[in-house]
Amino acid sequence: MTAQTSGSTAIQHAIDEAKSRYRASNPKSWAQHQKAARVLPGGNTRTVLFSDPFPITLASAEGCRVTSLDGQTYTDFLGEFTAGLYGHSDPILKQAMMLAMESGWVRGGHIEQEEQLASLICNRFPSIAQIRFANSGTEATLYALSSARVVSGKNKVVVFEGAYHGGVFTFGAQVSPLTAPFDFVRAPYNNWEETEALLNANKDDLACVIIEPMQGSGGCIVADPDFLRALRDWTKARGVILIFDEVQTSRLAGGGLQGVYGIEPDMTTLGKYIGGGFSFGAFGGRADIMERFNPLRPDYIAHAGTFNNNVFTMSVGVAGLSKVYTPEAAAALTSRGDALRNRLNEIASNASFPMQFTGIGSMMNVHMCEGPVRSIRDLVGSNLPLRDLFYFDLVEQGYWPARRGMFNLSLPMGDAEISGLTDVVARFVRDRSALTQ
Incomplete structure (x- = not known):
């Protein structure tokens, strides 16, 4: 078995374990998904929000946080794919x-x-x-x-x-x-x-x-x-x-x-x-x-x-x-986002696997690949299973990103939320590096 094959197997095993914990932690979302699947194809009416083995159902939201049917509260870095700029209760x-x-x-x-x-x-x-x-x-x-x-x-x-x-x-x-x-x-x-x-x-x-x-x-x-x-x-x-x-x-x-x-x-x-x-x-x-x-x-x-x-x-x-959201508020949020992305890239540079964050200001995306990303052609060799594992790890620790790796800041976010994200990314880099060595 080559080192690459061994790494892929280890990542898949880690994903399987993460999904098992995900299922155990979200029984009410699973039950709701089964109900929805009777009247909606795949229990879904918006493909981008679907996530296997089943999507978590959100019951409420406030500020920059969302709460699931199962009572789990997440810091919302998905930000409704940029539409949630103002948070949930301005x-x-x-x-x-x-x-x-x-x-x-x-x-x-x-x-x-x-x-x-x-x-x-x-x-x-x-x-x-x-x-x-x-x-x-x-x-x-x-x-x-x-x-x-x-x-x-x-x-x-x-x-x-x-x-x-x-x-x-x-x-x-x-x-x-x-x-x-x-x-x-x-x-x-x-x-x-x-x-x-x-x-x-x-x-x-x-x-x-x-x-x-x-x-x-x-x-x-x-x-x-x-x-x-x-x-x-x-x-x-x-x-x-x-x-x-x-x-x-x-x-x-x-x-x-x-x-x-x-x-x-x-x-x-x-x-x-x-x-x-x-x-x-x-x-x-x-x-x-x-x-x-x-x-x-x-x-x-x-x-x-x-x-x-x-x-x-x-x-x-x-x-x-x-x-x-005055022009001044936009400039301030963009500055905060740029600083966060730069910090995340510093953390990612210490990983044993390729990892980087692209974007501008309050919009960014993680990619598990090397080299500059100037078009989707540069993403052909991305490690998508590792990106999936990143998603499950963050959700398990109370952070809500897009499954595809997108992160968006919202106005209610403060230093605690920004620091929290950098901490969980650093933990991912530290704890998961062994999978690819």
Whole structure:
């Protein structure tokens, strides 16, 4: 038996033991999963939250913690995949929600808060002259891509390997059969030479290019600013619409990563935390593009949606952006996240196995691989069983990350939560190093 085979066997044995303890500690979640499986495929209606041998069911949440049916309380580093920026019980957001509830909902008409939220967003993002609301990042992407095709009169859409632009726009290592049937051209992330060749080959029927300034679902893989600038220059010179998907990354600065880099796309999609915990999506951009949605135009594009301006999202979103997540608060949280990631990478450098954390600010992802991670191509040799073991070890010690290794900070987190995470990561490095030696 080779050392590598021996290490793999040891890791699998450790995973089996961890799963056994997991089952024993969560009997009520197991019972709830069995009930759910009778009416939901796999007991699940959101694949990313599923975790074998069964998912833990959460019963309540407060601050930066979640509590399961089995009474286990976890420090929440999943952060609802960046939507949980404000935590679970911010008093300012709660007050806004209660006022909205008292004033009545599902009104079926315009409300003041939709203009207020739109103004807050447009003021933060210079590239967004006007904006439209939707109910999710997925919807926002759908409308942005469709708008670009209508306005340009062309069909093709350049996307990037590893991208996730919503439930029907997934471009990971495996092609999702649910991906919408647009005419997509997949380009390599952070590889300008190959990307430019694809752009040139498809320029005659290219409606738009869409990119995340940092891939979220792909593993918090950061785009090289020079790569983004090259995209901006190429698309601008040829009249091709450039779309930045900042559904997640907009939290990293007052004006998103586009503001940090000084790059203005033609359109931007938003979602997640801006709704303050309620369903939210938005797409906006240049005035000449967005003006096509003006119902007073004879050639207007219709855009409906029962809950686009729902009173809860609009009211809580306004309170969040105006009173809680100011540009100054965004800068402070990003600084804390950068410091945490640097500390985690120091700890990981002492491991006997490859381990690193990528990301920017309050968003990061662990990878069990060597070398720089510039695209999902660099993750081919990752030790996924070891990442699974990392997940089970953290859950057992009271920490709640994403199964795929994503960690997101929330505003209620203090020094105790940050120190606690560094301690459990250090323990993992210390206790599990023997498995790979």
